[in-house]
Amino acid sequence: MNIAPLTANELLAALALPSSALVQQRIPKKMLAENGAATSADRKLVQDGIDELAWHAALKPSNVGIPAYEDELRSYLEVTVLVARLRTEVVATDQHRSPQAPAAVSTNVRRVAELIHRAVPYPTVLLLEHGHQLVASVVHVRWAQREAGKTVLDGDSISVPIKPGPECRAFLEAMALGRQPRFHLKALYQGWFDTLSAWQAVEQTGQFRTSESPARAAERRAALRACTELDVRIATARNAAAKEKQIARQVAVNLEIKALLAERQRVAQDL
Known part of the structure; x- marks a missing residue:
């Protein structure tokens, strides 16, 4: 029996964000190309690969009741939630995937995710839809050392397919805003980061267990x-x-x- 693929809208619903945090605006690809794509190849990938980029929500202390976080390296004044719908031609098959490796996310999809994260000055929960695959991507950001007011990616990113299956319901429940740490916005974002890490391990362990x-x-x-x-x-x-x-x-x-x-x-x- 074929199981319907999970959609971005289903994962957005699982986040259970307050209506006051919703933005629901389209982001022009030109803006993304100017801010996140430094090379002609990257600009072409943005223009040809992204069908639509939408700003779904902006989580701030005023609408989620979670304090901002600031130190000498980082400023987490808000957490954004974006949705990118990609054209199928952006998908590339990973020819070198090991049988034991987690479900593959194509090189081009990973690159699109990185470009979007680089273009947004806030930590971002990014959902990418292409064909029948849904990918969730997160990575921390920090201030750039040599460019005032600019942010750079901080540490490893996670870009992981979200597929329906026996453990998916538990994962979706664990992604709800109310299940995340509320000490400050950096802790909130780390909570989603850790939940996606737990999901990433499911393909190898067969079980979803939060940390x-x-x-x-x-x-x-x-x-x-x-x-x-x-x-x-x-x-x-x-x-x-x-x-x-x-x-x-x-x-x-x-x-x-x-x-x-x-x-x-x-x-x-x-x-």
Whole structure:
């Protein structure tokens, strides 16, 4: 039986944002190209790849009752929620995905997400719809060191497919605004970041479990990064083994693969 794909509107509804935070305005692609795309290739990707970019909501202390956050590196005065509807021609198949890797997000979709995050001076919950795939993307921002008033991406990003399945209901419930930390807007955004990390682990664990603490969430993110790196090394070693002609070298490479698989299994226990 075919299961209908999850839509951006369904995930937006799950966030349960107050009506006072809704903006619901279109963002001109020209503005995005000018602020986030530095090269001609990126500008072309914005123009040809994005069908529509919408500003869904702006979460501020005045409409969600959560204080702003500021320090010497960051200023979280609001959290934005954007929706990008992409043209199908932007999708590229990842030819090097390992069977153990999480569901692939194409290189072009990841690049579009990065360009949008770079163009917006606030931490952004970004939903990207293309074809039958929905991708959620988050990344922290901080002040640029050499350009006053400019922000840059801070740390790793998450761009993960949101697919229907047995664990999806629990995930959607966990994404609700009322389930996130309320200490300040940075903590709120980190809550969504950690929830998406937990969802990212579902494909490998089969279970959706939110993190019990910030420390546990950090352990999971580290394990996800390590698994991704090990997947690349395993795929590279398997390609080398398939091409190797010398028996002795084949044995050595296969032993390396066995060791990498064992290491990956160990790391995956932290997911």
